[in-house]
Amino acid sequence: MHACLDVDEIVRLITHELVAPETKSAAVALACCCKSFEGPVLDVLWETQQELVPLLRSLPGDVWSTGRCTVSVPTTHFFFPSLNSLVRKAFKRLPTTLEWARFRKYARRMRTLGGLGVLNVLSSEVFSILQLSAIDEPLFPNIKTLELWPARDSISYIPLFLSPRTTTITIGLSSSDFPTAMVASMITNFPKLCPDLQNVNLYLSDDPIITAAVSAMLLASNRNALRRFRVRSPLTEEAREVVYTLPNLCTLWAVINRDTPLPLVVLPNLTNLTITYEHDNDWLRLFHGATLGPLEAITFHSESEQIGDFLEAFERVALAASVQNTLSTFRLRTPCSWNPNYPSLHQFTQMTDLVIEFSCDDGCSSTVDDDVIMNLARSMPKLKNLELGDPPCHEIPIGVTAKGLVVLAHHCPDLFSLCIHFQVSSLTAPPTVPGMAPTAGSAVPRRSCALRHLEVGEIPVPEESVLMVALTLAQIFPHIVGIGCGDGNWFKVVDAIRLSRRIIDCSSKEHPLSAPRSNFSDASLGAVLSDGN
Secondary structure (H helix, E strand, O other): OOHHHHOHHHHHHHHHHHOOOOOHHHHHHHHHHOHHHHHHHHHHHHHEEOOOHHHHOOOOHHHEOOOOOOOOOOHHHHHOHHHHHHHOOOEOOOOOHHHHHHHHHHHOOOOEEEEOHHHHOOOHHHHHHHHHOOOOOOOOOOOOEEEEOOOHHHHHHHHHHOOOOOOEEEEEEOOOOOOHHHHHHHHHOHHHHOOOOOEEEEEEOOOHHHHHHHHHHHHHOOOOOOOEEEEOOOOOHHHHHHHOOOOOOOEEEEEEOOOOOOOOOEEOOOOEEEEEEOOOHHHHHHHOOOEEOOOOEEEEEEOOOOOOOHHHHHHHHHHHHOOOOOOOEEEEEOOOOOOOOHHHHOOOOOOOEEEEEOOOOOOOOOOOOHHHHHHHHHHOOOOOEEEEOOOOOOOOOOOEOHHHHHHHHHHOOOOOEEEOOEOHHHHHOOOOEOOEOOOOOOOOOOOOOOOOEEEEEOOOOOHHHHHHHHHHHHHHOOOOOEEEEOOOHHHHHHHHHHHHHHHHHHHOOOOOOOOOOOOOOHHHHHHHHHHHO
């Protein structure tokens, strides 16, 4: 064997290259014939697991009873048909010491365990037996990342998967059906089981007992280690004082209830902030006098019936906190109808993701028109994702026309996905520019926009307009491949776009074919840009 293979780093680098979906069998064969590769190959193969069944299959077949398990298995097992022969069986006998040793040989190599089916496809008897083998040491001693979305009857087994090396915990328990006392007890034990927690992601129900448990967990955690604290739960006053001054915190999800006293914020490393609130905008004073790091992303979940002039209020505090030059992601979700003041966002020139969701249930409240979209495009040339309002509704009192789409595509060449209310009828006739003919020689050169996905929601497209709409969209957004829709004719638009591309590809070669053309010429689109600039 070559001397370089005695270097562990080289062997592991080769192993990572080999253990890919298409070459996994080759890696296993190499591990079987070369002792130097056995450990590294096993490490990579077992490092990340979506479920427990592969590990349980390391136990011999005679451990399992041939009869059916009497404990009911959730219907999620339907999505894992290959597991049925295992998860529906009970243990016939306890595994021997040697059999547990083989089990642990693989278990200790696991670093990440997560997925919807980790707990929900196995019977409680399986976990009870696993608990017997974890009395003296953790069942998974090297697990660093754990993600679980447990069923109601499997909550008590969650600590079984934790170890002192676990640094990331993600658990979803947002349903009110979970036993609150059991959940609270589990949460308060996290710092003892995982003394170096860095990332905590908990999706919980709103309950005073849960608030007390989450607050106790935070107060008992290593405050210098915490980097990410995303917990959908209010905190006690003492815990709030702590969470808003964590020295190394980068990501925070805060729940602000009505009349909640707000401490002074000192988060010098914060880059991602999510806030859920249920009342007016007075809590925005949280930003006044705050010491914030290079804040890059802010998400607001409004549960209030009235949102008011939120964007104007946010603009004032954001400018005072000097985050307008670093903020690249802004998301706001409100369940009510709303008419935002979009010019308040023009100061945020580094924006790449702008998502503002509001309801159209009581009638469309969108006021997005050409002026709104063109001004946003000029102010935010780095946009990659733009969503204004819910997916477009059936009846649009106002909307962006082809002119606005052309200017958006020109000023935001990196735009990848788009969801706005727009007028389909404007895509069937060239936009008119006052005082300028479509063939004007002063037309501004167009830049190719990267947009690949357009969300059209319930906007209808007439059967007779399918081809023209497809050709126009393909000309404005030459890379578009997907359209999210609720109207069947949009599928025909997608098919027409693909067909036109194939025809254009053929006509650009040696085949003398005539590509279908839109009413929108390059000169007419250029004229729009001349006027739009």
